[in-house]
Amino acid sequence: MWQDLRQKYLIRFWNPFYSILFIGLLSAYYFGITGSAWAVTGEFTRWGGEILELFGIKVKDWEYFQIIGLKGNLFERKDGVMILGMFLGALIATLLANNFKIRMPRSKTRIFQALIGGIIAGFGARLGMGCNLASFFTGIPQFSLHAWFFTLMSIVGVYAGTKVIKMPFLQSNISLQKGACNNNAKRDTTIPSFILGIIVFILACFWIVYLMQQDSFKPKLSVLGIATLFGLIFGFVIARAQICFTSAFRDLFLTGRGLVAKAIILGMLISTLGVFAFILLGVPPKIVWTGPNVVIGGFLFGFGIVIAGGCECGWMYRAMEGQVHYIIVGIGNLIGSVLLAYTWPLYSQALAKSYPKINLLESFGNYGGLLLNYILLILFLGLIFILEKRIQTKIKKGIL
Secondary structure, eight states, X not given: OHHHHHIIIIXXXXXXXXXXXXXXXXXXXXXXXXXXXXXXHHHHHHHXXXXXXXXXXXXXXXXXXXXHOOOSOGGGSHHXXXXXXXXXXXXXXXXHTTOOOOBOOSSHHHHHHHHHHHHHHHHHHHHTTOOTXXXXXXXXXXXXXXHHHHHHHHHHHHHHHHHXXXXXXXXXXXXXXXXXXXXXXXXXXSSOHHHHHHHHXXXXXXXXXXXXXXXXXXXXXXXXXXXXXXXXXXXXXXXXXXXXXXXXXXXHHHHOOXXXXXXXXXXXXXXXXXXXXXXXXXXXXXXXXXXXXXXXXXXXXXXXXXXXXXXXXXXXXXXXXXXXXXXXXXXXXXHHHHXXXXXXXXXXIIIIXXXXXXXXXXXXXXXXHHHHHHHXXXXXXHHHHHHHHHHHHHHHTTOO
């Protein structure tokens, strides 16, 4: 009985379709309870800024950090503890399935792709004020028009990236596999992985319980505990279901498989209604500039994640599986994000700040904005069906 349950829920990978629908619902509750969107690259940029501060660079004076904020440390910020929770959740899922194994990149080309692609994606994400989460999966349900432009240009960037990675100088004989290693591969069993996963889970629970202890002196602690709990669940689910926004749209263009891409859109359909309800209850959405910055940033992000081989969600759980390639992607993301923050004053006025922040609910009324968002999502879903059918037809005819 126990072995069957463990095999089904902790070792076998989950169905990504239903897992994405679940995190769509979960992200809406996260927004309503914490008042923040599920997002990661803004916090990664703060981590990069804090690293620079260790070397005496006063990044708090930079305009970009004044916009996104750089107060306290990562243990005192909702985004900070949520992301730590994601790393822990992904690590727990990996350990319980005994999938952890250190894997080095097998070619210099892969290292180059990881770093350069990560830098491009990190730069583009912060130029567009969000990544596959804040300016896509959780940005669209918050009714910010910028997210639609960012999303469409990200898909264009992904398409361009799939053409580039087919070029001979980037080809390698290495294929991407689910998990850090094959289930039949020999593993280091010095420390039982499952027991270690249980220990990490128990420690994470103690940490969350501690943070939940709200008192008159530390009123923020309970919110931090909730954010950590949500992060733990997010990380666990994306690791068990191997959810990666890069592969969702890259695979659509390369193989004609659009199942995960359709699940992402359906997840946003679910999330939109939940977010809408919380907005009506007084939780303010995050609305940012709709300017050339999201067009350029979206394209760079989409292009970069394909070159790197993983988006923010993808590299996080793969790094917890021991895949060094994705640790390099993460480092590249930090470099790109900080580079954007440093150069932001050079083009912020021309590309972003001189353009409006457009909230669809304010522009079309509450229910008009909700209806418009749903119409656009349904059209988006229809586009995926059309692309899927056309690409599969071309593959059958040997055109692709």
